[in-house]
Amino acid sequence: MPVPSSEARTSRRRSTDRGRGRRCVQSRPSPQGLVWVEVVRMTGKSLLLKVILLGDGGVGKSSLMNRYVTDRFDSQSFHTIGVEFLNRDLEVDGRLVTLQIWDTAGQERFKSLRTPFYRGADCCLLTFAVNDLHSFQNLGGWKKEFMYYSDVKDPEHFPFVVLGNKVDMDQREVGAEEARAWCEENGCCPYFETSAKDDTNVTAAFEAAVREVLAAEDQLDHALLSSTIDLHGNRKTPRASCC
Numbered sequence: 577m578p579v580p581s582s583e584a585r586t587s588r589r590r591s592t593d594r595g596r597g598r599r600c601v602q603s604r605p606s607p608q609g610l611v612w613v614e615v616v617r618m619t620g621k622s623l624l625l626k627v628i629l630l631g632d633g634g635v636g637k638s639s640l641m642n643r644y645v646t647d648r649f650d651s652q653s654f655h656t657i658g659v660e661f662l663n664r665d666l667e668v669d670g671r672l673v674t675l676q677i678w679d680t681a682g683q684e685r686f687k688s689l690r691t692p693f694y695r696g697a698d699c700c701l702l703t704f705a706v707n708d709l710h711s712f713q714n715l716g717g718w719k720k721e722f723m724y725y726s727d728v729k730d731p732e733h734f735p736f737v738v739l740g741n742k743v744d745m746d747q748r749e750v751g752a753e754e755a756r757a758w759c760e761e762n763g764c765c766p767y768f769e770t771s772a773k774d775d776t777n778v779t780a781a782f783e784a785a786v787r788e789v790l791a792a793e794d795q796l797d798h799a800l801l802s803s804t805i806d807l808h809g810n811r812k813t814p815r816a817s818c819c
């Protein structure tokens with residue numbers, strides 16, 4: 577397999593570190609010695625979230641990332657080979673977040689270069705172009721590919737956001753209602769109609785991805801705090817009464 581760029585390698589290392597550093601889960605006995613509580617720690621001031629852009633070649637993934645991070649649009653952009661990433665800091669609902677956006681190559685011939693980078697993603701942005709029906713019909717395939725290679729622990733609750741890009745173009749082949757219906761059938765993920773070219777909804781879409789992740793994490797933290805575990809990490813249902 578070709579070696580990823582040094583930037584990509586650095587990021588991979590960091591995203592692994594993040595897995596260890598961001599959430600240190602400790603088990604401690606309660607004063608009664610019966611119940612175990614979990615303490616979730618945040619390290620550093622900002623939460624590092626990895627989001628990944630997937631979709632057919634040419635739908636505008638790189639352009640969306642570049643518009644959001646550098647506020648530029650290139651009408652002659654090249655196909656991505658493998659993966660690239662950019663970071664942007666932002667504040668969402670009072671929480672500081674470093675968003676690490678991974679842009680992947682949509683062309684089939686680069687599949688083996690992109691799939692190793694799916695692991696550790698916190699959210700997946702499934703992207704199509706509204707003037708390209710085929711790219712919309714392929715969304716299910718992209719979701720499947722992501723689920724297969726990302727090794728997500730809780731597939732049912734993993735956050736996805738769907739982006740219908742190039743809404744600035746006249747020749748539309750996919751309607752907003754059709755796209756929303758797909759989202760509804762595929763787990764109610766939020767849908768955004770975007771244009772990297774004229775900067776329509778780009779910020780809103782990335783912020784929605786962050787909100788989806790934070791909501792999923794809050795749910796998980798809540799579940800962890802209200803459950804109990806024994807010394808070997810096996811969950812136990814709390815007993816209704818002592819003795």
Ligand SMILES: Nc1nc2c(ncn2[C@@H]2O[C@H](COP(=O)(O)OP(=O)(O)OP(=O)(O)O)[C@@H](O)[C@H]2O)c(=O)[nH]1
Binds near residue numbers: 635681
């Ligand atoms: N009109 C219009 N053109 C866009 C938009 N977004 C991207 N493009 C153009 O579409 C072409 C492909 O854009 P990319 O961002 O390279 O697409 P990609 O999905 O990253 O493609 P791969 O790297 O092959 O996976 C480029 O010529 C862009 O300028 C948009 O919102 N509107």
